[in-house]
Amino acid sequence: MSSASARSHVGSGAVSRWSLRILGLGFLALLLAAPLVIIFTETFKDGISPPLDAITSENGLHALKLSLLMVAIAVPLNTIFGVVCAILLVRHKWKGNAVIDAVINLPFALSPIVIGLALYLLYSTNGGWFGPTLAEAGIEVLFSVPGMVLASIFVSLPFVVRETVPVLQEIGTEQEQAASTLGANGWQTFWRITLPSIRWGVAYGVVLTTARVLGEFGAVTIVSGSISGETETLPIFVQKQFDAFNEPGAYGASLLLALLALMTLLAMNLLKRKEDA
Amino acid sequence: MGISVEGANKSFGDFQALDDVSIEVPDGSLTALLGPSGSGKSTLLRAIAGLETLDGGRVLIDGEDVSKKPTQKREVGFVFQHYAAFKHMTVYENVGFGLKIRKWDKAKISDRVHELLRLVQLDGLAGRYPSQLSGGQRQRMALARALAVEPQVLLLDEPFGALDAKVRKDLRTWLRHLHDEMHVTTIFVTHDQEEAMDVAGQLVVMNEGRVEQSGTADDLYEHPANEFVMSFVGEVNRLGDDFVRPHDMEVVLDPDDRTQEGLVQRIVTLGFEVRVELVLSDGTEVWAQLTRNELQRLELREGQIAYLRPIQAKSFNGSSSSDSQGASTPSGSQDGGDAGLPAAV
Numbered sequence: 323m324s325s326a327s328a329r330s331h332v333g334s335g336a337v338s339r340w341s342l343r344i345l346g347l348g349f350l351a352l353l354l355a356a357p358l359v360i361i362f363t364e365t366f367k368d369g370i371s372p373p374l375d376a377i378t379s380e381n382g383l384h385a386l387k388l389s390l391l392m393v394a395i396a397v398p399l400n401t402i403f404g405v406v407c408a409i410l411l412v413r414h415k416w417k418g419n420a421v422i423d424a425v426i427n428l429p430f431a432l433s434p435i436v437i438g439l440a441l442y443l444l445y446s447t448n449g450g451w452f453g454p455t456l457a458e459a460g461i462e463v464l465f466s467v468p469g470m471v472l473a474s475i476f477v478s479l480p481f482v483v484r485e486t487v488p489v490l491q492e493i494g495t496e497q498e499q500a501a502s503t504l505g506a507n508g509w510q511t512f513w514r515i516t517l518p519s520i521r522w523g524v525a526y527g528v529v530l531t532t533a534r535v536l537g538e539f540g541a542v543t544i545v546s547g548s549i550s551g552e553t554e555t556l557p558i559f560v561q562k563q564f565d566a567f568n569e570p571g572a573y574g575a576s577l578l579l580a581l582l583a584l585m586t587l588l589a590m591n592l593l594k595r596k597e598d599a
Numbered sequence: 600m601g602i603s604v605e606g607a608n609k610s611f612g613d614f615q616a617l618d619d620v621s622i623e624v625p626d627g628s629l630t631a632l633l634g635p636s637g638s639g640k641s642t643l644l645r646a647i648a649g650l651e652t653l654d655g656g657r658v659l660i661d662g663e664d665v666s667k668k669p670t671q672k673r674e675v676g677f678v679f680q681h682y683a684a685f686k687h688m689t690v691y692e693n694v695g696f697g698l699k700i701r702k703w704d705k706a707k708i709s710d711r712v713h714e715l716l717r718l719v720q721l722d723g724l725a726g727r728y729p730s731q732l733s734g735g736q737r738q739r740m741a742l743a744r745a746l747a748v749e750p751q752v753l754l755l756d757e758p759f760g761a762l763d764a765k766v767r768k769d770l771r772t773w774l775r776h777l778h779d780e781m782h783v784t785t786i787f788v789t790h791d792q793e794e795a796m797d798v799a800g801q802l803v804v805m806n807e808g809r810v811e812q813s814g815t816a817d818d819l820y821e822h823p824a825n826e827f828v829m830s831f832v833g834e835v836n837r838l839g840d841d842f843v844r845p846h847d848m849e850v851v852l853d854p855d856d857r858t859q860e861g862l863v864q865r866i867v868t869l870g871f872e873v874r875v876e877l878v879l880s881d882g883t884e885v886w887a888q889l890t891r892n893e894l895q896r897l898e899l900r901e902g903q904i905a906y907l908r909p910i911q912a913k914s915f916n917g918s919s920s921s922d923s924q925g926a927s928t929p930s931g932s933q934d935g936g937d938a939g940l941p942a943a944v
Contacts, residue, residue, distance in 0.1 A: 496683035499650050500741075502670040503677035504697035504748060514696075518687045 358580065365573035373574025376563060381551045382575065385559035389536055389582075391467070392555060396474040396535045401528055404482025409516070411483070412490040429479050437476050438544030445469060445545070465547035470555070473541040478534040482527030489523030490516075522594065529590050533583045600661035600751040600784050601626040602647060607656035609642055616642040618808035620656070624801070627782045629775070631789055631799035635831070639808040640788045644754050647786065648675045660751055676745030676783075680757040682737040684729035690716070690740050691725040697748035715743040718777075735766040742774075746781070755787035759794065771798045792832050796820075804828050826915050836885040841912040848887035849908040850875060850897060858906035861885065866894070866901055875899060877907065 365373045376382055407426065411419055429437065445463040447453040456463055463469040497519065501511040517524075539557040546553035550562065556579050563572035602624040609617040616639045624630045632640040645651040647658050649670035657666045665673050685693050694715055698708045716722040719739040729737055738758060745753060758774075759767040775798050778785055789795050795802050796816040803813040804827075812824040816832075823829035829842050836843045838859070851858060861877035864884075868874075873889045887907065889897075899905060 496679050496681060497685055499670070500677065500679060500683035500685070500744075501696070503648055503650070503673075503675055504744065505671045505674075505700045506696075507669075507671055510700060515685060 361573050361576050361580070365570060365577050368570060372570035373577070376568060376571025376574050377578055379571075381554060382559060382571070384551050385554045385556045385575070386578065388467075388470075388554065389556040389579075392470060392474045392538075392542075393532055393535050395471050396478060397528060397531050400475055400478055400531050401482050401524065403479070404527055404531075405486055405517075405520075405524060407483050408486035408490055408520075412487055413495070426480050426483050429477050434473075434477055434538065434540030435544065438473060438541035441469060441473055441476070441541065441545050445472075464545055465549065465553055467553070469545035470542050470553060473545050474535045474538055477538050477541050478531045481530040481534065482524060485527035485530065486520055486523045489520045493519045525590050525593065529586050532586045536579060536582055602752055602784060602786065603659045604643065604647065605657045605659070607643065607646060607658070608654045609639075609646060609651060610654055615808050617646070617653070617656075620805075620808070620810055622803050622810060622813065624784060624786055626661075627784055628801055629778045629785045629787075629799050630801045630803060631787055631795035632803050632805060633789055633792060633795040633831070634805035634811075635790055637807075638805040640790075640805045641756055643805070644756050644786060644788050647752075648677050648754050649673050650677070674748070674751045676748065676750035676753040678738070678741050678745050678753070678755040678758045680760045682729070682734075682741045682761075684732075684737050684741060686729055688728075689725065690721060690727050690729070690732070693729065693740055694743045694747050696744060701748065711747060712743075715747050718746075719743040733766075734762050735770060738762065738770065742777075746783075750783065753783050753785040755785070757788050757790070760789075767794070774798055796832075802832075804831060806831070823913070829913060829915075834886075834888075836887075838879075838883065838885065838909065838912070840914045840916070841909065842914065843885075843909040843912045845874075845886050845888035847909060847911040848885065849910055850887050850889060850893070850899070851906045851908055852897060854906045855908075858908045861905060861907055863899055863901055863903050863905050866899060868894075875905075877905065879907075 377386070407422070411423060442450075442464065444450050445453045445456065447457045447464070453463065461468065463472070493516075497515050498511050501515045506514065537557060538555075539561070542555055543558055543561075546555070546558065548554055548558050548562070554562065556575055560572050560575045560579070563569075563575060602622075604620060604622050607617045607620040609615075618639075620639065620643055622643070632643060634640045642651055646653050647660075649658075649665070649668060653666065657664050659665065660673065660675075685696065688696070691712055695708045695712045698711060703711070712725070713722060716725055719742055721736060721739055721743065724732065724736065729740065732740065738761075742755075742758075755774075759770050762770065771794055774787075787798065800815065801813065802816055802819055804811045804819060806827050811831075812819060812828045814822075819828055819832045823832060826842065829835050834845050836845060836848065854860065859879055861879045863875060864878055865876040866873065867876070868891065871891050873891055873894045874886055875889055875894070876884065876886045878884050885907065897905075
């Protein structure tokens with residue numbers, strides 16, 4: 323009898339487990355998978371050439387290059403900043419930490435469009451704080467690459483810090499202390515002990531930063547001026563194609579963006595698997 | 600290389616971890632820093648390694664003041680309670696770490712690492728990661744790592760604290776043998792007095808950031824400087840102002856003018872040793888350590904009345920201590936007369 327009741331208990335457990343699974347998967351399918359699938363089918367509705375033409379057009383290729391340039395500049399800078407900042411927050415306790423901690427989250431809290439406007443005001447040659455001085459020195463920030471890089475850095479700033487802080491806290495300081503007793507100086511300890519210990523936290527932060535920089539639209543649109551073939555990143559290109567009723571082109575570029583993000587994730591997973599093996 | 604610490608002070612906020620601590624560790628000795636948690640023993644060890652900066656005082660290694668030297672230049676081997684294994688490195692890489700930092704060439708590193716792995720009986724596990732080792736193996740790896748760079752001194756912070764009893768016992772025997780072979784000046788921190796006495800030639804007893812007493816195990820056991828040392832180094836019963844070791848408590852069935860009456864509450868047999876717990880008429884709980892044979896001769900039962908006769912007692916009045924052999928009993932002579940039982944006739 324007891325086994326029978328145990329079995330019925332297991333049975334009801336399985337039922338509820340399966341209904342939870344179906345609920346979860348259904349939610350994901352509806353909200354995440356369906357839009358991706360429809361982008362895929364819509365892109366190739368009229369064959370492979372319309373999206374391919376749009377992407378390989380001069381403006382399309384330029385947008386792709388510009389997006390990759392944003393990644394190439396913003397991601398390394400934010401990675402270095404993020405790791406340094408995380409070490410400061412975790413390893414060097416002082417009163418200012420709470421302020422830094424709060425400020426770092428600002429890009430998460432602010433709408434990108436607000437960030438874009440703030441940068442616009444700051445660097446405007448027409449009465450901005452820094453704009454006129456920089457213009458005199460011959461540096462153009464707004465409507466050119468420097469402004470877009472600034473916007474990309476701003477919006478993606480917190481990821482590496484946020485992913486690294488908990489890992490740093492978890493590994494503690496004993497391994498670093500052990501390294502110092504073995505003769506390693508601060509720099510050697512950082513490269514040989516600290517960084518390898520936090521590398522997956524940092525890598526995850528890098529992936530999220532990359533994805534964010536690739537996809538950023540709001541802030542970059544404002545500071546870039548969206549000049550086709552000059553200051554147009556892939557997301558802005560998508561929007562322009564969409565506005566011009568070139569749907570296959572818009573979807574094609576969207577798909578390209580999604581593929582880039584996917585490749586970043588895959589690259590991390592491959593690295594990780596190689597590490598575990 | 601001898602180590603001395605002179606007038607060390609260290610506070611963490613309001614907490615004074617070290618209060619004017621001075622110790623002297625002779626060259627080649629194996630010394631234990633013994634004390635309860637919060638006594639400052641780990642802080643002192645870490646200060647010797649340079650992992651804590653002293654607020655005041657000096658640390659000298661081989662006569663040289665190293666107080667201003669950073670840890671990596673002090674050439675100390677340090678072993679942590681929780682091993683501090685480099686998790687992303689193999690056993691081989693862990694042990695070779697200090698040598699790589701010192702830019703030894705590969706062949707020399709390989710020879711030295713394998714020599715040490717043989718010494719700590721881990722040869723064959725060189726390619727494993729720390730997560731694939733047991734606690735005892737990890738600690739031996741940490742020891743090999745510390746010894747690889749031929750440190751001037753070896754410092755161990757509760758090295759066996761996280762291990763189970765059996766492994767612990769094996770490792771401390773092993774550490775003693777290792778020290779006999781290598782003669783590197785070694786200080787190890789422990790809160791376990793048995794471990795300290797088993798392993799170390801010299802003990803420093805610490806309490807509340809101060810050194811209470813230092814000396815050999817026998818010194819401390821036979822001539823404790825104060826109540827704290829007496830109760831920390833070995834078991835003790837308190838009878839009024841007197842302190843009596845449980846093995847100095849004789850249990851008899853016939854009272855005389857030197858005995859106190861007690862009710863046998865519990866008899867615990869721990870192999871050859873028997874622990875008899877009694878409660879005196881004033882509620883004081885004491886215990887006597889008997890042998891199995893003695894217990895059988897007395898035919899003691901739980902719940903019966905027996906009589907206690909301290910063979911040797913100690914009292915600490917003010918700063919001086921006095922030994923009283925055989926004669927003194929606290930009963931009757933204490934102020935108020937309620938400290939012990941009036942001797943029943």
